[in-house]
Amino acid sequence: MYQVKVNAQYDYKIEKSDGELLINNNKITADIKQLSPSVWHIIDRLQSYNVEIINFDRVLKTAEIKVNNNIYTLTAKDPFDVLLEKMGLGSLNNAKISELKAPMPGMVLKVFVDEGTRVQKGDNLFILEAMKMENIIKSPADTIIRAVKIKPGDKIEKGQILLHFE
Numbered sequence: 001m002y003q004v005k006v007n008a009q010y011d012y013k014i015e016k017s018d019g020e021l022l023i024n025n026n027k028i029t030a031d032i033k034q035l036s037p038s039v040w041h042i043i044d045r046l047q048s049y050n051v052e053i054i055n056f057d058r059v060l061k062t063a064e065i066k067v068n069n070n071i072y073t074l075t076a077k078d079p080f081d082v083l084l085e086k087m088g089l090g091s092l093n094n095a096k097i098s099e100l101k102a103p104m105p106g107m108v109l110k111v112f113v114d115e116g117t118r119v120q121k122g123d124n125l126f127i128l129e130a131m132k133m134e135n136i137i138k139s140p141a142d143t144i145i146r147a148v149k150i151k152p153g154d155k156i157e158k159g160q161i162l163l164h165f166e
Contacts, residue, residue, distance in 0.1 A: 003077040097141045100163040106130030108154045113163070117145045125163065126150065141165070 001015040014023050021028040030044035042049040055064040061076040109127040113119060119139040128135045147164040150156065
């Protein structure tokens with residue numbers, strides 16, 4: 001069973017059982033036709049819906065979909081997320097991060113942040129060149145930069161502390 005929240009407001013329980021799709025324990029008998037990798041046409045109870053996936057993040061289990069030109073934001077919890085929540089372990093992904101260590105040895109090419117910079121999860125922090133490839137290192141959480149221990153041209157080792165967060 002999956003728990004899906006639409007626009008941070010409406011909750012749905014979705015499960016597939018014996019080849020049937022159930023939403024909030026109601027059997028869905030819609031005619032669903034995939035038109036392209038991200039577009040579907042659905043007919044349900046004599047109503048027609050054009051559905052397009054605009055954005056999908058498998059890791060965060062979020063999506064933005066357009067249904068008949070209306071955009072909806074979805075967040076999902078799979079059975080493992082639900083089980084972790086029941087065990088009181090659902091907030092482990094929100095653990096406070098105090099520092100960022102080098103994921104690999106290399107050379108710092110560019111630093112995008114300074115002390116006191118407020119960053120969101122996924123914001124670019126710096127570029128690390130390793131094995132002749134440029135890697136953009138992103139923020140692992142919403143936080144504020146407390147200290148920057150690197151500058152362009154620095155050679156770093158794996159595990160070295162590069163940034164401190166508040």
